[in-house]
Amino acid sequence: MNLKSLSPAGPNGWVMVITLVALVLVPPYTVLANEPFFLDLVMRAVILSIAAVSLNLVLGYGGMISFGHAAYLGIGAYCVGIPGYYGIYDGVFQLLLVVAVCGVFALVTGLVCLRTRGVYFIMITLAFAQMVFYAMVSLDEYGGDDGLVIYERSRFPLGGAIGDSITLYYVCLAVLVATLLLVHRIVNSRFGLVIRGTAGNDARLQSLGLPTFRYRLICYVIAGIMCGIAGWLLGNFTLFISPEMMNWIRSGELIFMVVLGGAGSLFGPVLGTGAFITLEEFLSGFTVYWQLYFGIFLVLVVLFGRGGLHGFIEWLFRRRS
Amino acid sequence: MPPVAVAAAQIATLPAGRDTDMLLEVIDLYKAFGGVVATNHVSLEVREGEVHAVIGPNGAGKTTLVSQLTGELRPDGGRVRLAGRTITRMPTHRRARLGVARSFQITSVVNNLSVLENVLLAVQAHAGHNFRFWRPALRCRDLVDAAHASLQRVGLGELADRSAADLSHGEHRQLEIAMATATQPRLLLLDEPMAGMGREETVRMVDILNTIRGGPGILLIEHDMDAVFALADRISVLVNGAVIACDTPDAIRNNAQVKAAYLGED
Numbered sequence: 001m002n003l004k005s006l007s008p009a010g011p012n013g014w015v016m017v018i019t020l021v022a023l024v025l026v027p028p029y030t031v032l033a034n035e036p037f038f039l040d041l042v043m044r045a046v047i048l049s050i051a052a053v054s055l056n057l058v059l060g061y062g063g064m065i066s067f068g069h070a071a072y073l074g075i076g077a078y079c080v081g082i083p084g085y086y087g088i089y090d091g092v093f094q095l096l097l098v099v100a101v102c103g104v105f106a107l108v109t110g111l112v113c114l115r116t117r118g119v120y121f122i123m124i125t126l127a128f129a130q131m132v133f134y135a136m137v138s139l140d141e142y143g144g145d146d147g148l149v150i151y152e153r154s155r156f157p158l159g160g161a162i163g164d165s166i167t168l169y170y171v172c173l174a175v176l177v178a179t180l181l182l183v184h185r186i187v188n189s190r191f192g193l194v195i196r197g198t199a200g201n202d203a204r205l206q207s208l209g210l211p212t213f214r215y216r217l218i219c220y221v222i223a224g225i226m227c228g229i230a231g232w233l234l235g236n237f238t239l240f241i242s243p244e245m246m247n248w249i250r251s252g253e254l255i256f257m258v259v260l261g262g263a264g265s266l267f268g269p270v271l272g273t274g275a276f277i278t279l280e281e282f283l284s285g286f287t288v289y290w291q292l293y294f295g296i297f298l299v300l301v302v303l304f305g306r307g308g309l310h311g312f313i314e315w316l317f318r319r320r321s
Numbered sequence: 322m323p324p325v326a327v328a329a330a331q332i333a334t335l336p337a338g339r340d341t342d343m344l345l346e347v348i349d350l351y352k353a354f355g356g357v358v359a360t361n362h363v364s365l366e367v368r369e370g371e372v373h374a375v376i377g378p379n380g381a382g383k384t385t386l387v388s389q390l391t392g393e394l395r396p397d398g399g400r401v402r403l404a405g406r407t408i409t410r411m412p413t414h415r416r417a418r419l420g421v422a423r424s425f426q427i428t429s430v431v432n433n434l435s436v437l438e439n440v441l442l443a444v445q446a447h448a449g450h451n452f453r454f455w456r457p458a459l460r461c462r463d464l465v466d467a468a469h470a471s472l473q474r475v476g477l478g479e480l481a482d483r484s485a486a487d488l489s490h491g492e493h494r495q496l497e498i499a500m501a502t503a504t505q506p507r508l509l510l511l512d513e514p515m516a517g518m519g520r521e522e523t524v525r526m527v528d529i530l531n532t533i534r535g536g537p538g539i540l541l542i543e544h545d546m547d548a549v550f551a552l553a554d555r556i557s558v559l560v561n562g563a564v565i566a567c568d569t570p571d572a573i574r575n576n577a578q579v580k581a582a583y584l585g586e587d
Contacts, residue, residue: 188457190445190464193434197442200433204425207391208504209417209446218452 011317012310016180016267019274023173027166039165045277046172047233052257052269053179054226059255060263061187062219063199064114067122068129069254072102072224074246075132076231081241082142084150091154091162098228105132106224110217126248136243147242154236162236172233176270179226184266186222195219199264260301262310271309342369343405344538345390345508350399352382352389359385360396361562367508367538372530374541374549377559378582383542384426386559387512390540391423392416403508417446420507420537424497424514430485436496437481440468443503471503475529491522495529502533509537515545527551550574558582 023046030039051073058064079097083089109128116124142148153168155161162168186192197205198212205212235241244250253276261272279297283290305312345367352360359382367373377383388394390401392413401409408416431439441458444467445451459465472478475495480488488496494514501509514530515523527548533539534552543549549556550570557567560582566573573579 185455185457188459189455190451190453190458190461192454193438193442193445193458194451197431197434197438200431201429203393204429204431204500205442205446206413207393207417207423208443208500209414210442210451211414215451 011313012265012267015271015313019267019270020173020177023176027169031166036165039169041277041281043165043169043172043237045274046169046176047230047237048254048257048277049270049273050172050176050179050230050233051227052254052261052273053176053183054223054230055254056258056263056265056269057183057186057223057226058220059258060265060269061192061199062195062216064216064220065122065255066113066125066220066223067248067251067255068109068125068127069223069227070246070248070250071105071129071132072227073231073234073250073254074136074241074243075102075105076228076233077235077238077241077245078136078142078231079228080154080232080235081148081150084152085142085148089152089155091156094154094232095229098232099225102224102228103221106221107217110220110224114213114216114220126251129246129251130248133243133246133248136246143242145243147240147244150235150239150241153239154232168233168236172237175229175233179229180266180270182226187266191215191218256298260305260308262308265308265310268308268310275309344369344371344403345540346400346402347386347390348400348402350386350389350396350401352385352394352396352398358562360389360399362399363559363562363564364399365557365564365567367540369507369538370535371554372534372539372541372552374543374553374556375559376543376546376549376556381559382562383559384512385562387423387510387540387542390510391421417504418449420505421510422501422504422506422508422537423510424494424501424512426512426516426542428490428493428497430488430493430496430500432484432486434485435481436472436477436483436485436488437465437468439485439496440471440499440503441465443500444468444471447504468503471499474502474532475499476525491518491525494518494522494526498526498529498533502537506537509533509539511539511541511543513542513544515543515548518545523548 023042026042027039030036051069055066055069058066076098079094079101083094083097113121113124113128136142137145153162162171187196194205194210194212194215198216202212231245234245257272257276258269259272260275261270262268279294283293287293307314343366347363347365350360350363363386365373375383375386385394389396392411396409400407403416403419403421408419431442441464444464445458448464469478469481472481475498477492477495477499480492485496498514515526518526523545530552541549541552553570555567556570556573557564558573558579565582566576566579568576
């Protein structure tokens with residue numbers, strides 16, 4: 001492996017490098033400017049970016065429009081909350097739990113969902129996510145509707161802990177970078193070529209002799225586990241879990257972040273999440289009816305913004321050169 | 322009777338399909354959609370290296386027949402055998418692994434990928450073991466070389482890096498052939514490879530198919546009679562789902578029944 005394949009290519013590659021460098025510099029800035037709230041805002045964006053990047057793997061590259069991706073976010077967070085309820089704060093144990101639970105959930109639901117296409121796939125992924133949502137609402141032991149407070153962040157062996165916000169922030173950023181690297185390698189690999197091909201013409205790939213169902217199922221499981229890890233970070237960040245985290249509205253927001261940033265582009269979902277959270281923050285400070293304006297904006301983007309922010313940046317630079 | 326004579330008698334009574342060079346045998350295949358009989362007790366065979374053309378008027382059931390050979394449709398009755406092995410109910414991707422490749426009547430390439438990536442998928446399918454998650458596919462030298470070779474063969478070498486969506490109709494058909502041959506099939510099912518092509522493109526396609534012939538057995542479904550008579554070793558005529566004649570091109574040309582049912586229309 002040489003470094004060239006990992007270096008940024010084109011304007012979007014540079015946008016990625018500049019954004020990531022800026023994200024590294026956020027904590028010093030918030031300390032110097034004494035704006036801890038800003039760190040929280042960016043941290044939320046980074047965590048949701050990981051979820052969006054994982055959704056993009058199935059939605060953008062694989063053409064599988066999952067409307068239940070927030071379920072993994074919730075499951076990941078509950079993997080911090082429920083062990084915490086029993087006094088277990090071991091991060092290694094929690095992460096193994098995330099991988100196991102999200103992996104099995106994605107495998108079992110994927111076996112059913114991936115037999116359907118188009119709008120049926122959307123509805124059935126939504127249905128499975130709602131099942132988890134209502135299961136958590138009905139579990140009074142773990143707070144039910146009201147949720148559960150987490151008293152401590154995850155601990156790691158050898159005295160490692162993510163006690164303060166800045167440490168947690170850098171952990172989140174590291175996970176984001178690792179997720180981007182992994183997705184980049186996956187979509188360009190032989191496996192990824194099959195995944196991108198199934199999005200375009202699944203029947204053709206089957207007639208070439210590729211059992212596409214298996215490939216799509218594995219892709220679905222990988223994305224589910226990635227999003228579960230984002231949920232684990234979210235639980236550590238909010239120190240509170242509730243079924244609201246896996247509400248279908250959150251699944252819809254994740255889809256929008258991916259589409260806004262550019263489905264099927266590596267860094268697009270991160271830009272989309274950033275834009276989404278910035279707008280949400282800006283508009284809600286501006287007017288109490290912000291959701292109305294937000295809704296109008298969403299409609300306009302879907303109608304006219306093909307390729308999302310990623311496509312927009314490419315178009316901008318192609319025009320200049 | 323001496324043992325040798327017994328064996329000889331047995332061979333004589335064996336169905337013709339037991340010849341060793343028999344690649345594809347379709348035996349009494351039947352398929353109906355509701356009341357419409359699309360495939361009416363069709364039997365035909367393709368020998369190793371042979372070009373066997375199937376002609377017939379529109380709606381004769383040619384594409385339905387191909388779809389049952391690839392496994393996209395399940396026949397209601399009859400059998401399909403590939404090199405002596407029954408594959409009647411085998412799923413599409415497993416047949417493909419046994420060496421059955423097809424091109425589609427309606428161009429079917431993967432439009433969101435590049436020309437090279439389309440062929441690379443075909444090469445990968447043949448190579449197997451594709452659960453490789455880390456190494457870039459475009460860096461697997463042997464696979465990429467095989468894909469390039471396949472593109473050169475159909476004259477698309479220059480267009481490897483273009484998006485498949487940007488190709489012309491004729492180039493799409495050439496790409497189809499490149500993908501079908503890249504899997505190194507034993508049996509190639511070509512569903513109207515000349516459909517919608519101009520004179521010049523058709524001539525080029527006949528040239529391309531002539532370079533392939535002799536390798537895989539080819540079942541060619543085609544409307545263009547010049548192309549059929551230029552390429553086929555044998556021709557079966559399909560009318561209303563049934564084979565009404567199967568013979569050499571010369572015999573078919575002079576067959577009264579065929580003339581009445583089909584050729585006479587032109």
